[in-house]
Amino acid sequence: MPFLRDIHIKTARALTVIAMLFAIFHASIAAADDLIKDRMELLAGSGSPVVIEADTAVYDRKTGAYTLTGDVKLSQGGRVLTADRAVLNTQTGEAHAEGRVTLTDPENSLSSDKMTVNFETGLGVIEKGRIFVKRENYHITGESIERLSETEFEVVDGSLTTCDGKTPFWRITASDLKVRMDKDVRAEGVVMRIKEVPVLYSPYAWFPLLKPRTTGLLIPSVGYSTDDGFKLYESFYWAPADNYDATFDLNYLSNRGAGLGVELRLALDTESYTRLYGFYMDDRKDKSERYNLELAHVQKLFDRVMVKANMNISDKQFFRDLAESTVDRTQRSIDSNFFVTYNQDDWGGYILTQYTRQLDINSEVAVQRLPEAGFRLPKKQLYDTPFYMDAEGSAAYFHKEEGVTGGRYDIFPKLTGVLPLGGVNLIPRVGYRETVYSLAGAGHSRFDEERGLFGSGVTLQSELSKLYGFDSGWITAMKHTLEPVIAYDYVATRGGRSFVKFDGLDTFGRRSIIAYSLTNRFVFKYPRVDGDGYDLSYLTMKLGQYYDQHADVAESGTNSHFSSIFGEAVYKTSYHLKMNADFRYNTHAGKLMSINTDVRYEDPRGGWHAVLGQRFSRDTSPPFMSPSRFDFFTPSTDFVSDFVVSGNDEDKQVYLLTAEAGVKLGTHWNLSGRAWYDLRTESFRETMVSAGYESQCWGISIGMMKRPRERQVLIMLDLKGLGAVRPRLI
Numbered sequence: 001m002p003f004l005r006d007i008h009i010k011t012a013r014a015l016t017v018i019a020m021l022f023a024i025f026h027a028s029i030a031a032a033d034d035l036i037k038d039r040m041e042l043l044a045g046s047g048s049p050v051v052i053e054a055d056t057a058v059y060d061r062k063t064g065a066y067t068l069t070g071d072v073k074l075s076q077g078g079r080v081l082t083a084d085r086a087v088l089n090t091q092t093g094e095a096h097a098e099g100r101v102t103l104t105d106p107e108n109s110l111s112s113d114k115m116t117v118n119f120e121t122g123l124g125v126i127e128k129g130r131i132f133v134k135r136e137n138y139h140i141t142g143e144s145i146e147r148l149s150e151t152e153f154e155v156v157d158g159s160l161t162t163c164d165g166k167t168p169f170w171r172i173t174a175s176d177l178k179v180r181m182d183k184d185v186r187a188e189g190v191v192m193r194i195k196e197v198p199v200l201y202s203p204y205a206w207f208p209l210l211k212p213r214t215t216g217l218l219i220p221s222v223g224y225s226t227d228d229g230f231k232l233y234e235s236f237y238w239a240p241a242d243n244y245d246a247t248f249d250l251n252y253l254s255n256r257g258a259g260l261g262v263e264l265r266l267a268l269d270t271e272s273y274t275r276l277y278g279f280y281m282d283d284r285k286d287k288s289e290r291y292n293l294e295l296a297h298v299q300k301l302f303d304r305v306m307v308k309a310n311m312n313i314s315d316k317q318f319f320r321d322l323a324e325s326t327v328d329r330t331q332r333s334i335d336s337n338f339f340v341t342y343n344q345d346d347w348g349g350y351i352l353t354q355y356t357r358q359l360d361i362n363s364e365v366a367v368q369r370l371p372e373a374g375f376r377l378p379k380k381q382l383y384d385t386p387f388y389m390d391a392e393g394s395a396a397y398f399h400k401e402e403g404v405t406g407g408r409y410d411i412f413p414k415l416t417g418v419l420p421l422g423g424v425n426l427i428p429r430v431g432y433r434e435t436v437y438s439l440a441g442a443g444h445s446r447f448d449e450e451r452g453l454f455g456s457g458v459t460l461q462s463e464l465s466k467l468y469g470f471d472s473g474w475i476t477a478m479k480h481t482l483e484p485v486i487a488y489d490y491v492a493t494r495g496g497r498s499f500v501k502f503d504g505l506d507t508f509g510r511r512s513i514i515a516y517s518l519t520n521r522f523v524f525k526y527p528r529v530d531g532d533g534y535d536l537s538y539l540t541m542k543l544g545q546y547y548d549q550h551a552d553v554a555e556s557g558t559n560s561h562f563s564s565i566f567g568e569a570v571y572k573t574s575y576h577l578k579m580n581a582d583f584r585y586n587t588h589a590g591k592l593m594s595i596n597t598d599v600r601y602e603d604p605r606g607g608w609h610a611v612l613g614q615r616f617s618r619d620t621s622p623p624f625m626s627p628s629r630f631d632f633f634t635p636s637t638d639f640v641s642d643f644v645v646s647g648n649d650e651d652k653q654v655y656l657l658t659a660e661a662g663v664k665l666g667t668h669w670n671l672s673g674r675a676w677y678d679l680r681t682e683s684f685r686e687t688m689v690s691a692g693y694e695s696q697c698w699g700i701s702i703g704m705m706k707r708p709r710e711r712q713v714l715i716m717l718d719l720k721g722l723g724a725v726r727p728r729l730i
Helices: 002-044 318-322 326-330
Strands: 051-053 056-060 065-076 079-089 094-104 108-118 124-133 138-147 152-161 170-180 184-194 197-208 221-225 229-241 244-253 257-269 272-283 288-301 305-314 333-343 348-358 368-381 387-399 405-417 419-421 424-440 449-462 464-469 477-495 511-527 534-548 565-572 577-586 591-602 608-617 654-665 669-678 683-694 698-707 710-719
Touching: 079 108, 108 138, 138 170, 244 272, 257 288, 288 318, 305 348, 318 326
Parallel strands: none
Antiparallel strands: 051 065, 056 065, 065 079, 079 094, 094 108, 108 124, 124 138, 138 152, 152 170, 170 184, 184 197, 221 229, 221 710, 229 244, 244 257, 257 272, 272 288, 288 305, 305 333, 333 348, 348 368, 368 387, 387 405, 405 424, 419 424, 424 449, 449 477, 464 477, 477 511, 511 534, 534 565, 565 577, 577 591, 591 608, 608 654, 654 669, 669 683, 683 698, 698 710
16 A cells, blocks of 8 residues: 555654664763763762763763753762752863752751752852751751851851751851851851740850860850859850860859859870869958869879879858858868879889868968978889888978977888788788977977887788579579688887877877678579579678777777777669668667668669668767778778768767659659758758750750758750850859
8 A cells, every 4th residue: 555655664764764863872972971981080089970860961062061850869979969950060070950959978968949069179059058967966057058168168147956847946047157067156146046036146156066175155054042142154165276175154143243263174195184273253242252273283294203283272161152062062171282203113202292271260270281202112022932021201391370390200111921821811011110200389399209110910811602502482593702801900109109190190009909800792693574584683791890909098099999890781783773881889888870871773774763861970989990901000991981970069960861863754854853851950951853854956954952041043054056064153
């Protein structure tokens, strides 16, 4: 049929033309691909080409530009640009992208409607865009964002926040933002907004970004106290270099006035540093100047010399009125000292200067050490024998504004042995201490006092253990270890019996003491509640006492031959339970001198914890000397309770109930509190409750504290990414 024949001829011609065009197009594309490949390698500079993906791509030989449309993706190393449309100039490396544009790298992502970026330099301009910094969750938006370098951006009419969502809880808006990743943000025309409500304006702001050691303002804290009135704490952190920084504090107390503080920190190397803190306030409430100066310096010299200096200067009422913790408020003295040590393998020496300032009594009665120099020879084995020799000595000058002052010269060689005798260690020791005094005041004016102390002693200690297995019951196995220790200490004196007392060394005198301690250790093994494996719990119980043959008040401080019995018990389990207790019982008086207990439980999931305890101390008994560390010239006081109170003054006795608890409510809230209840006065010595809220990008904590003559509230806001600061003084 003619009609069908004409169609067949036309179709054959068309297919021939299409085949010829396809061959020509394929050849041109292959040639263009070769040219593009060369240009992309040159563009990358490091051999990392730009990979192009798009629905359609048109290449212009004259300009060397690709015009890309439809699901455009340009990749180079870890950097990926996606868009609806893009033009990539292979000669300059510049890409212009439009329509749902994103640019991501391992650290950041940028998005906008329009973007210009140079793949060779990494620089570019974003219109109406957003930067997201994965680390710390920063969101930065702006009408125009210019990327000045890999880590620097300049934002016009922009904002910054760490909150997710379209309406963030907080954000900072500014007419101009200069962002330096891992350094800081500098902003002009700044407005702080909470839920889009303007709450604070500043013509200029400067705060750290990502890097914690970056110069900038820290978040202020506010509070109220019945003593101090309204409180405001603001700090400025300055970090000009990696090895030194500073914090400048403004503490405003409406009833007292404004206080200025500065803390400087300098690290010379890994083992040398300096910290200097100063605070000053003209206290209008007490009509006095309040000041505090602290210096801490550590310096290593020549590998063997270490210098340590600590200086503490303050007015006497500074800590009582302005310190935060109860411990600081009740301290009775502060020390300043300068300490230099020199150490070699076979000997060491030191120089010490110490100045003590009493905060509760007249400073003239305080003993100052100005200075003291000494040496020590560490223990050295005598040939191949089981005996060891060591020695120490010192020369010191002690000064007091009132009373006896003068010098003291002391030398003390010692010989110790360790003799294993069939499961028992026998530790004999012998030594001689010579002390000479050169005194002035109260009738002293020459080398008028000298004494010698000859000491000897022996310690016997052992360790016995046995493992028990059980076929039934909740305990499957138990290991019991028994550690008995007995020691005898004898000191004979030569010279006078009454000496000036500068420190503990001058209190040593004649002695004939025998001491013992008995320690029981138990390890229990039992199956876990879920039946998967086993858990362990530990119980340690210790008893100790000593017998003093002399037992006179002048020498031993007690008129009883037997010391108080000391006891201690500690129990720990794998189920976050810990219990400890200690007591001292005076056998002569038939009285319990002190008892302290604590029971602490922590939820295995971390949801809550609780601590219950009590503190009771009647007065001070002579310190218990642990036989395991028995030394006839330096008795150990490691068994003495932290809550021992000096003297027999009824007003200084301690009888407290203590409680502490904390709980997490959901994923955001946490509550905590503590209380000290005085059973003697039937009143609370101190109570504190605090509540905290923490969300994805911000947090707030409110603390309330009550003391007998003071009430206070402190509020701290934490805007994540901008940081928070706790006040040094409240």
